[in-house]
Amino acid sequence: MQRIELLASLSRGSNSLLDLGCDHAYVLIEAIKKYDVKRGIASDISSGPLKMAKENIIKSNLDDKIDVIQSDGFTNINLDFDTCIIAGMGGLLIKDIIDKGLNKLNNKKLILEPNNKQYELRKYLNQNGFKIIDEYSLFDQQKYYEVIVVIKDKQDLNEFELKYGPYLLLKREEDFLKYYKDKYNFLNNIYNDITDPIERNNKKELLNDYKAILEDNYGEKIHFKHN
Ligand SMILES: C[S@@+](CC[C@H](N)C(=O)[O-])C[C@H]1O[C@@H](n2cnc3c(N)ncnc32)[C@H](O)[C@@H]1O
Numbered sequence: 001m002q003r004i005e006l007l008a009s010l011s012r013g014s015n016s017l018l019d020l021g022c023d024h025a026y027v028l029i030e031a032i033k034k035y036d037v038k039r040g041i042a043s044d045i046s047s048g049p050l051k052m053a054k055e056n057i058i059k060s061n062l063d064d065k066i067d068v069i070q071s072d073g074f075t076n077i078n079l080d081f082d083t084c085i086i087a088g089m090g091g092l093l094i095k096d097i098i099d100k101g102l103n104k105l106n107n108k109k110l111i112l113e114p115n116n117k118q119y120e121l122r123k124y125l126n127q128n129g130f131k132i133i134d135e136y137s138l139f140d141q142q143k144y145y146e147v148i149v150v151i152k153d154k155q156d157l158n159e160f161e162l163k164y165g166p167y168l169l170l171k172r173e174e175d176f177l178k179y180y181k182d183k184y185n186f187l188n189n190i191y192n193d194i195t196d197p198i199e200r201n202n203k204k205e206l207l208n209d210y211k212a213i214l215e216d217n218y219g220e221k222i223h224f225k226h227n
Pocket residue numbers: 020021022023024043044045046049071072073086087088089093097
């Protein structure tokens with residue numbers, strides 16, 4: 001899967017990679033095998049996924065390099081790590097996990113892949129001393145994903161940047177543009193059938209946002225600059 005490959009590649013060179021909510025542990029296994037990650041911690045809240053993770057780790061001959069820990073978020077994570085992946089969960093759950101583990105996140109890199117509520121997660125990060133340092137977009141098996149990489153630092157993003165992703169807007173990756181092209185076409189097709197004035201207004205604003213993205217015409221909407 002391209003999504004797993006992307007997540008693993010983003011942890012390249014980590015000395016200790018924590019995969020929180022690891023499920024099958026495919027990301028960790030791939031990261032150690034292919035991307036020069038030295039050690040890993042496979043962690044999940046549930047014993048079922050952890051059993052499967054353990055089996056996969058043993059099959060891959062990596063049981064001397066990966067610790068397996070049952071934990072709700074960061075609660076039982078006392079081993080050191082420099083990079084943490086939290087992927088394949090709702091954005092609000094990721095936000096809660098980060099919020100409860102804040103004291104363990106100084107000087108760490110977080111690789112986040114929320115499967116919804118990206119705006120709410122970015123907003124939380126922006127308000128709580130995290131800085132987005134890169135973002136990625138991809139379609140994998142016809143599903144669209146966004147990956148957000150953050151460190152503890154200051155950043156001040158505006159609403160448009162929080163909604164659509166500062167680096168996604170800047171990088172204009174093919175999959176990001178395809179996603180908004182599809183959304184624009186869908187909404188444009190049904191727009192004339194919407195009769196409620198408030199609903200029409202909201203959808204018009206969305207259409208304008210999507211148009212600005214597709215035409216690379218953000219005007220005053222973004223102030224973010226890569227640094
Ligand atoms: C859909 S799987 C994603 C697996 C993998 N991270 C990926 O992206 O392919 C979500 C996993 O998160 C785990 N999970 C949910 N809430 C959690 C929490 N509070 N702490 C740790 N793991 C959690 C679930 O048990 C499940 O195995």
